[in-house]
Amino acid sequence: MTTEAAPSDIQVIRPSKWRGIFTQETIATSVASFIVAIAVILPLMALVVNSFLVLDDMGFDTEWGLANYSEIFKGRIIRKAFLNTLFISSMCTVLATFFGVSLAWINARTNCPWREKLEPFNLVPFFLSPFVGAIAWHNLASPKVGLLNNWARSLFGIQGHLFNVDNIFGIIWVTGIFFTPLVYLFVIGSLRRMDPSLEDSARTTGAGLWRTTMSVTLPLVTPAILSGAIIVFVTSAGEFGVPFKLGSPYGYETLTTQIFTKAVGDDANHYLGAAMSMILGVITGLFIWIQQRIIAPRAYTTVTGKGFRPNVIDLGRWKWAAFAYNLGYVFVAVALPILCLVIVSLHPVWQGRVIPNDLTSINYQKVLFFWSPNSISAATNGIKNSFILASIGASIAMLLAIVISYMIHRTKGFGSRILDFLCVVPIGFPGIVLAMGVLVTYIKTPIYATLWILLLGYITRFFPYGQRNISSIMLAVSEELDQSSRMAGATWVTTLRRITIPLLKPGIFAGWVLLFVIFLRELSISIILYTAGTETLSVGVYYLSNFENEPLTAALSVAQTVVLLLCVVIFRKVAGKEALTA
Amino acid sequence: MNAETANGSYLEVANLVKYFGDDRAVDGISFGVPQGKFLTLLGPSGCGKTTTLMCIAGLHKPDAGDIRIGSNAVASVSRGEFMPPEKRDIGMVFQSYAIWPHMTVSQNVAYPLEIRKLDRSEIDDRVREAIRLVGLEDMAEKGATQLSGGQQQRAALARAIVSHPCLLLFDEPLSNLDLKLRERMRVELKRIQHEVGITSIYVTHDQAEALVMSDDIIVMSKGRIEQTGGPHAIYARPTNRYVSNFIGIANLLEGRVTRAGGDRGEIEVAQGESRLLAPCLLAEGLAEGDAAVLSVRPENIEAVKSKPSGPAVEGEVVQTVFLGNWLDCRVRWGEFEWKVQAHPREGLRTGDKVYVCLDPDHTLAVRP
Numbered sequence: 001m002t003t004e005a006a007p008s009d010i011q012v013i014r015p016s017k018w019r020g021i022f023t024q025e026t027i028a029t030s031v032a033s034f035i036v037a038i039a040v041i042l043p044l045m046a047l048v049v050n051s052f053l054v055l056d057d058m059g060f061d062t063e064w065g066l067a068n069y070s071e072i073f074k075g076r077i078i079r080k081a082f083l084n085t086l087f088i089s090s091m092c093t094v095l096a097t098f099f100g101v102s103l104a105w106i107n108a109r110t111n112c113p114w115r116e117k118l119e120p121f122n123l124v125p126f127f128l129s130p131f132v133g134a135i136a137w138h139n140l141a142s143p144k145v146g147l148l149n150n151w152a153r154s155l156f157g158i159q160g161h162l163f164n165v166d167n168i169f170g171i172i173w174v175t176g177i178f179f180t181p182l183v184y185l186f187v188i189g190s191l192r193r194m195d196p197s198l199e200d201s202a203r204t205t206g207a208g209l210w211r212t213t214m215s216v217t218l219p220l221v222t223p224a225i226l227s228g229a230i231i232v233f234v235t236s237a238g239e240f241g242v243p244f245k246l247g248s249p250y251g252y253e254t255l256t257t258q259i260f261t262k263a264v265g266d267d268a269n270h271y272l273g274a275a276m277s278m279i280l281g282v283i284t285g286l287f288i289w290i291q292q293r294i295i296a297p298r299a300y301t302t303v304t305g306k307g308f309r310p311n312v313i314d315l316g317r318w319k320w321a322a323f324a325y326n327l328g329y330v331f332v333a334v335a336l337p338i339l340c341l342v343i344v345s346l347h348p349v350w351q352g353r354v355i356p357n358d359l360t361s362i363n364y365q366k367v368l369f370f371w372s373p374n375s376i377s378a379a380t381n382g383i384k385n386s387f388i389l390a391s392i393g394a395s396i397a398m399l400l401a402i403v404i405s406y407m408i409h410r411t412k413g414f415g416s417r418i419l420d421f422l423c424v425v426p427i428g429f430p431g432i433v434l435a436m437g438v439l440v441t442y443i444k445t446p447i448y449a450t451l452w453i454l455l456l457g458y459i460t461r462f463f464p465y466g467q468r469n470i471s472s473i474m475l476a477v478s479e480e481l482d483q484s485s486r487m488a489g490a491t492w493v494t495t496l497r498r499i500t501i502p503l504l505k506p507g508i509f510a511g512w513v514l515l516f517v518i519f520l521r522e523l524s525i526s527i528i529l530y531t532a533g534t535e536t537l538s539v540g541v542y543y544l545s546n547f548e549n550e551p552l553t554a555a556l557s558v559a560q561t562v563v564l565l566l567c568v569v570i571f572r573k574v575a576g577k578e579a580l581t582a
Numbered sequence: 583m584n585a586e587t588a589n590g591s592y593l594e595v596a597n598l599v600k601y602f603g604d605d606r607a608v609d610g611i612s613f614g615v616p617q618g619k620f621l622t623l624l625g626p627s628g629c630g631k632t633t634t635l636m637c638i639a640g641l642h643k644p645d646a647g648d649i650r651i652g653s654n655a656v657a658s659v660s661r662g663e664f665m666p667p668e669k670r671d672i673g674m675v676f677q678s679y680a681i682w683p684h685m686t687v688s689q690n691v692a693y694p695l696e697i698r699k700l701d702r703s704e705i706d707d708r709v710r711e712a713i714r715l716v717g718l719e720d721m722a723e724k725g726a727t728q729l730s731g732g733q734q735q736r737a738a739l740a741r742a743i744v745s746h747p748c749l750l751l752f753d754e755p756l757s758n759l760d761l762k763l764r765e766r767m768r769v770e771l772k773r774i775q776h777e778v779g780i781t782s783i784y785v786t787h788d789q790a791e792a793l794v795m796s797d798d799i800i801v802m803s804k805g806r807i808e809q810t811g812g813p814h815a816i817y818a819r820p821t822n823r824y825v826s827n828f829i830g831i832a833n834l835l836e837g838r839v840t841r842a843g844g845d846r847g848e849i850e851v852a853q854g855e856s857r858l859l860a861p862c863l864l865a866e867g868l869a870e871g872d873a874a875v876l877s878v879r880p881e882n883i884e885a886v887k888s889k890p891s892g893p894a895v896e897g898e899v900v901q902t903v904f905l906g907n908w909l910d911c912r913v914r915w916g917e918f919e920w921k922v923q924a925h926p927r928e929g930l931r932t933g934d935k936v937y938v939c940l941d942p943d944h945t946l947a948v949r950p
């Protein structure tokens with residue numbers, strides 16, 4: 001017979017009080033949140049504080065004031081740079097959105113021939129370095145030494161030049177084609193997850209294909225398009241490499257190139273740099289906030305979970321046009337730049353023409369063979385440092401990502417909401433802004449001028465990408481799988497080791513490769529935080545481009561590109577086709 | 583294993599409270615389960631059954647109250663004590679079965695024993711035994727993803743019992759199965775529980791399941807206990823309107839107690855001018871003059887054409903549904919429609935004038 005329990009009157013064994021507080025779980029999660037909080041908040045605080053410190057004319061003392069901010073809006077150069085940034089980002093967003101949406105639609109919804117074969121190539125620019133893209137396009141289409149212009153001159157007898165990418169439109173072009181995959185990924189994911197019966201039911205009401213696409217399909221993917229567009233805007237506003245290569249030397253400055261000159265070099269002024277970073281960070285942060293809180297929640301989740309393939313639209317003869325268009329994108333975004341770099345890298349000096357008799361591998365020897373006496377240490381150091389940073393950084397970031405995702409999705413306390421927020425914050429700030437914060441925070445500590453400060457900057461800025469990867473899988477994996485391990489007598493750590501992590505393994509590995517790629521090509525954080533000896537791969541490219549010649553730059557760029565392409569192949573193997581769209 | 587209190591409970595839950603934000607998912611419930619018994623928490627979805635179970639398992643921390651399993655005080659909020667789930671020696675079967683997809687069936691079942699660091703040979707023996715008990719011998723080396731729902735459920739059960747835990751918890755384990763399989767698994771599950779003899783707590787929203795399987799049932803609503811008792815008592819003697827309505831089908835009419843003596847009395851119900859004074863069994867705590875609800879099940883009502891000697895009211899048959907062994911009919915009495923299970927022999931037809939008469943031994947006055 002069941003009875004209302006009376007106060008128990010037998011001798012019972014009681015667990016220790018402290019055990020309830022100091023469990024493995026609470027210790028690990030507290031440590032992780034503490035690390036994240038410090039890493040994310042400290043640089044941003046330092047940025048705010050420093051932006052209100054004004055350097056006096058002598059450049060020695062500082063006092064509180066708003067002069068840095070008024071300089072941004074009054075100073076001729078900086079104000080121009082600010083307007084350039086807005087213009088470039090807006091136009092880049094338009095271009096990338098146009099390419100991204102049209103390519104996604106062609107690949108997900110039409111009978112464009114060989115689209116399964118082309119599809120992976122549409123994503124390749126996502127993995128490559130836009131800085132290297134700018135270098136390639138400079139060699140392709142700068143007025144004097146551009147390969148395309150030279151061909152045009154010799155083939156068609158054109159005077160002067162056909163193309164010129166050494167200006168704002170060149171920057172828009174290169175960032176536009178390189179950030180196209182950001183929109184493409186959002187939109188194609190949304191198109192693929194859409195329940196085909198939504199379109200079918202529109203068809204049964206008598207709406208034609210075109211009508212259905214416009215009145216059902218497009219509205220359903222609008223949140224995805226907006227999300228992609230905002231990400232492109234923010235990414236291009238924070239892009240340093242492309243404007244540095246195609247704009248700065250020709251008098252077109254942007255906020256990022258200006259921040260760079262304030263962080264290092266002759267007229268360095270960290271306080272003014274901090275204020276510019278604040279302006280850039282506030283703009284991008286606001287956009288990301290809009291995307292995360294307003295647009296992303298409105299995305300229609302029409303997942304049916306079935307392995308269906310939605311009906312495709314028969315384009316008739318136009319399918320060849322669609323195919324040519326897609327092929328054209330891959331050609332200008334991937335094939336042409338890489339081809340050009342390879343050609344340039346094989347010449348001792350680059351004069352804008354292919355000279356078959358001069359072809360040499362000397363450039364590769366100089367940038368790769370660290371043992372050879374005429375190797376360039378900025379390049380060889382950069383390769384070594386980047387591999388160290390990328391492998392260690394990706395590992396630490398993924399470890400952090402696992403613990404943080406676990407906290408957000410499994411612990412569900414108040415702390416988990418704060419953590420969720422802290423994980424979005426770094427996404428809101430361009431690398432160069434965060435790096436500026438890290439610089440002013442740690443410049444007087446021993447980690448400055450070591451690889452550690454780069455590692456810190458990388459992980460802080462990019463661990464949210466890994467965390468999102470893990471979180472999306474963790475959401476799909478039932479919590480009961482973990483809980484039943486605890487009930488079977490396993491501790492939190494054992495459960496993590498034997499159940500949680502094995503279930504997340506594909507996601508962990510995919511996240512690791514993704515971070516490895518990002519770290520291996522990282523430029524805007526490294527350029528602020530490196531010193532002699534701690535160059536990275538992209539800093540090496542920057543160094544060669546600035547202080548050596550184009551063929552050497554091209555050689556190191558090709559080397560970097562080859563490694564990144566290898567990573568793409570590995571990523572697709574481990575993560576499967578759909579991984580990035582999740 | 584054998585520590586029991588004077589009142590005979592092996593598991594004891596006292597004044598358990600659990601908040602989610604400002605909502606009280608569990609609102610101060612207390613109960614006990616004697617050793618080896620099968621207790622069911624029954625209630626509609628969202629009434630706090632899972633939360634109660636999770637608190638016992640240690641997967642949720644209670645906000646108030648005490649929980650004791652055997653001689654272990656596993657959670658006591660007032661003393662600030664909390665034993666982590668893995669120390670509690672409990673087997674649990676989840677609604678989704680939670681069979682780990684990256685392991686085979688026998689790896690799944692062996693896991694609790696590996697955690698306890700048993701010898702390999704003993705692990706093998708006990709895994710084989712548990713798998714045999716649930717009838718999955720043929721599937722032992724299959725991956726978890728190759729199993730059907732029913733097989734996953736058996737595997738989950740094997741994994742829960744393999745370590746001979748001191749307590750078994752089930753959270754709606756049959757709700758994902760189709761009806762046929764569910765009915766078979768009810769019996770099977772009960773058999774296995776009986777065979778291993780482990781004290782069990784079972785959560786369900788399905789009253790049939792609860793009635794078939796349980797030694798005792800706790801009916802819950804909104805985080806509170808409505809009634810506790812054996813299946814028979816819960817069905818035959820509900821003590822309040824909620825339980826009457828939730829379990830089985832009942833005619834419920836608001837009225838007033840007009841006579842009370844011991845557990846018998848009389849209840850008055852009325853429709854317009856027509857009044858019925860029905861002798862009945864009184865729920866505990868009802869006294870003369872109290873508002874009460876008349877509760878009577880359709881199978882305990884007779885509808886007859888000739889006026890009977892006992893208390894009865896006159897009504898009109900408004901609907902009949904022939905179901906083979908009985909006739910489901912509705913008899914209108916004022917605004918109220920009696921649900922009556924009549925014998926087909928009576929030959930009732932729509933439009934007939936009939937007398938509804940109640941059996942005093944099966945007519946209840948329950949709390950509103």
Ligand SMILES: Nc1ncnc2c1ncn2[C@@H]1O[C@H](COP(=O)(O)OP(=O)(O)O)[C@@H](O)[C@H]1O
Pocket residue numbers: 602603605607625626627628629630631632633634
């Ligand atoms: N993790 C949780 N966070 C917030 N609210 C919860 C959580 N789990 C359950 N609840 C709420 O507590 C109440 C009881 O839930 P639950 O115990 O799951 O009910 P049952 O198992 O009886 O269907 C519900 O209102 C539910 O919404």
Ligand SMILES: [Mg+2]
Pocket residue numbers: 628631632633754
């Ligand atoms: Mg439940």
